[in-house]
Amino acid sequence: MMNVYNSLTRRVEELKPLEGNEIRLYTCGPTVYNFAHIGNFRAYAFEDILRRVIQFNGMKIRQVMNLTDVDDKTIRGANAAGVALTDYTKTYKDAFFADLKKLNIQPAEVYPAATDHIPEMIALVQKLMDKGVAYQSEDGSVYFKVREFPGYGKLAHIDFDNQRTGLRCAADEYDKENVGDFALWKAWEESDGPVGWDSPWGRGRPGWHIECSAMSMKYLGETFDLHTGGIDNLFPHHENEIAQAEAATGKEFVRTWMHCAHLRVNGEKMSKSAGNFFTLRDLLEKGYTGREIRYVLINAHYRTGLNFAFTALEDARKALDKIDRCVAQATDGEAPEWATKHLQDFADAVNDDLNLPRAFAALFELVRDANGKGAAGTLGVFKRMDEVLGVIFFENEKKEEAIPAEVKALLDARAEARKSKNWAESDRLRDEIAALGWTVKDSRDGQSLEKKG
RNA sequence: GGUGGGUUGGCCGAGCGGUUAGGUAGCGGACUGCAAAUCCGCUUACAGCGGUUCAACUCCGCUACCCACCUCCA
Numbered sequence: 001m002m003n004v005y006n007s008l009t010r011r012v013e014e015l016k017p018l019e020g021n022e023i024r025l026y027t028c029g030p031t032v033y034n035f036a037h038i039g040n041f042r043a044y045a046f047e048d049i050l051r052r053v054i055q056f057n058g059m060k061i062r063q064v065m066n067l068t069d070v071d072d073k074t075i076r077g078a079n080a081a082g083v084a085l086t087d088y089t090k091t092y093k094d095a096f097f098a099d100l101k102k103l104n105i106q107p108a109e110v111y112p113a114a115t116d117h118i119p120e121m122i123a124l125v126q127k128l129m130d131k132g133v134a135y136q137s138e139d140g141s142v143y144f145k146v147r148e149f150p151g152y153g154k155l156a157h158i159d160f161d162n163q164r165t166g167l168r169c170a171a172d173e174y175d176k177e178n179v180g181d182f183a184l185w186k187a188w189e190e191s192d193g194p195v196g197w198d199s200p201w202g203r204g205r206p207g208w209h210i211e212c213s214a215m216s217m218k219y220l221g222e223t224f225d226l227h228t229g230g231i232d233n234l235f236p237h238h239e240n241e242i243a244q245a246e247a248a249t250g251k252e253f254v255r256t257w258m259h260c261a262h263l264r265v266n267g268e269k270m271s272k273s274a275g276n277f278f279t280l281r282d283l284l285e286k287g288y289t290g291r292e293i294r295y296v297l298i299n300a301h302y303r304t305g306l307n308f309a310f311t312a313l314e315d316a317r318k319a320l321d322k323i324d325r326c327v328a329q330a331t332d333g334e335a336p337e338w339a340t341k342h343l344q345d346f347a348d349a350v351n352d353d354l355n356l357p358r359a360f361a362a363l364f365e366l367v368r369d370a371n372g373k374g375a376a377g378t379l380g381v382f383k384r385m386d387e388v389l390g391v392i393f394f395e396n397e398k399k400e401e402a403i404p405a406e407v408k409a410l411l412d413a414r415a416e417a418r419k420s421k422n423w424a425e426s427d428r429l430r431d432e433i434a435a436l437g438w439t440v441k442d443s444r445d446g447q448s449l450e451k452k453g
Numbered sequence: 454g455g456u457g458g459g460u461u462g463g464c465c466g467a468g469c470g471g472u473u474a475g476g477u478a479g480c481g482g483a484c485u486g487c488a489a490a491u492c493c494g495c496u497u498a499c500a501g502c503g504g505u506u507c508a509a510c511u512c513c514g515c516u517a518c519c520c521a522c523c524u525c526c527a
Contacts, residue, residue: 010457028527036527043527072525157456158523182524208525230527231457240524260527261458267519271526299476300466305459305520312465315477322476325490349467357467361475371491423486430488441489450489 002057002351004050005303007234007257008155012353015054018225018255022060025051026216026254027108028229028237029065032092033073037277038293038308039263039270041103043230045294046260046302046354048105050228052388053350063108064219066212067093069115070195070205079193086115099280102290103297104390110219114211118197121206121214125184125199127248137175140187142201146180149243155257156235182240183207209240213253217245227254234259263297264307278308291394292316298356298389319364323392326367326375333377342366343381350388359388403449407436411447414440418447 002015017023027047030036036044051061068074069089078088093113100107114121125142128134133148146152146160153160160180188196188203196203216224222245229238238257245253262269265276283293295316300306335343342362349358363385370378386392403411410433417425430440439450 030527031525040527046527156522159455160523180524228527232522232526234457235522236524237526262521262527264520269521269526273526296465303458304466307465309465311477315465318478319476322490355467357475361467364475368492372493418486421486427487439489442485442487443490448490 002053003353004258005353007259015256017059022062023054023226024220024224025061025063025226026220027063027065028212028233029067030096031068031071031073032089032096033077034092035095035279035281036099037270037279039277041280042263042297043260044105045103045297047228049298049354049356051106053354056388064110064216065108066215067111067113069113071208075192075195085195102280103294104394112215117211117215120218121210122199124210124214124248128184131247133247134184136201139175140202141183142185143176143181144184144243146178149247152243155239155242182209184210209237210244213241213244222249222251224254226256228258231259231261260302261305264305267307288313291391295320295391299360301357302354323367326370327382327392329375330370330379330382331376332379335377335381338369339366339378339381343384346385407433407438415447
């Protein structure tokens with residue numbers, strides 16, 4: 001039984017499919033105006049763990065992740081660069097997928113782009129107009145009438161009669177009936193340049209929230225199981241998605257909402273606007289691997305703020321080495337009873353609202369016992385755990401380097417020296433090999449080599 | 454002002470009303486020609502002040518500090 005925390009009810013609840021054996025999941029994806037930073041990837045890594053745990057429990061998954069390729073920032077970027085919007089966003093779409101691969105994040109089933117779904121969005125806006133919950137203002141934009149949707153605020157648990165007003169609500173928003181009303185369709189402006197689509201309300205472009213409502217319902221149905229994103233999307237983005245969808249269909253939009261806490265840097269939220277961010281590329285250039293970064297991102301509970309630090313990446317490297325050394329000894333066959341017990345602890349942990357720190361603890365208990373009692377028969381358990389973690393059998397990045405001939409020669413010489421118990425020569429050769437970047441280990445079975453770092 | 458979350462050992466990071474989290478670092482021991490790896494043990498952590506309780510890091514109250522959201526944001 002898989003339990004998760006639902007932001008809507010603020011309780012931990014069992015997650016089970018509304019229909020059949022498949023969980024339908026919508027995950028808010030990137031706005032492709034720049035390279036995503038590792039704070040963004042914390043959310044995608046969390047969603048990856050979520051979909052893996054769903055599958056771990058024998059359920060099927062259908063995940064949709066949108067690509068926001070039209071909004072203020074993408075338009076500004078494209079026009080500033082003097083290129084077409086689609087050309088501008090393509091660079092960052094490609095980079096995004098490359099980064100996901102580096103982090104061993106499983107691909108979603110569908111990646112709809114906003115610009116490919118303008119007709120669906122127009123149809124949804126039209127439906128809201130027909131129902132009288134939307135209106136066109138004098139500036140030509142279409143807004144959602146928040147007062148007409150009784151459930152508004154149910155996700156964020158905000159009481160709108162008791163709010164401070166005017167703080168961040170721009171003074172030029174007087175064309176809206178209510179400050180809380182949000183744009184469904186934005187009328188074309190000079191600064192939009194060539195970007196725009198014709199609609200029943202004139203030339204313009206979709207509002208920020210409408211794409212998610214339109215595309216999620218297109219691919220997952222009017223009511224589906226799960227919707228996730230960063231905690232900063234809870235309000236207003238997700239609240240508005242609910243309003244748009246439920247006002248249009250009259251049905252429950254999403255059963256369970258999950259939100260991931262932020263990655264912090266020196267105690268503060270990592271964000272583009274604050275400028276305190278690292279992209280995946282930044283870290284790879286510093287010599288850290290996608291595998292190590294993944295380990296750090298998933299090794300804290302997703303609802304807890306995680307403070308990013310380079311020391312954590314160093315710790316990750318050593319912890320992964322420890323796992324690797326143990327797994328290298330593991331073999332197929334029937335798992336010992338103690339290994340099965342650790343697997344059960346692991347399963348209990350991931351099913352308890354994705355408690356990955358506890359899951360890792362179970363993994364390390366397995367490592368300790370396998371090192372002490374023998375790793376025979378434990379390979380299957382490691383593989384089973386890695387269906388969720390995706391960090392052990394990370395083939396695209398494990399360093400399996402061929403031994404250079406030079407090192408091999410030194411190793412052979414050392415074997416000779418050791419045969420005649422010439423320890424001084426043995427140690428000298430070991431130092432020489434070390435200088436070439438390899439660590440020699442001696443055991444009953446002879447020498448073995450490990451690449452340093 | 455409203456709402457939510459947090460403050461755990463050198464660092465990172467779980468957790469529960471009473472029993473070892475885990476990683477990483479450090480110390481001691483075993484093993485080893487010496488190392489490395491591994492195993493064993495240790496260093497008796499829970500912001501402060503009250504309260505409830507046989508028992509509180511865990512529940513309640515207050516105080517301090519921190520973070521996030523309140524229409525850009527994973």
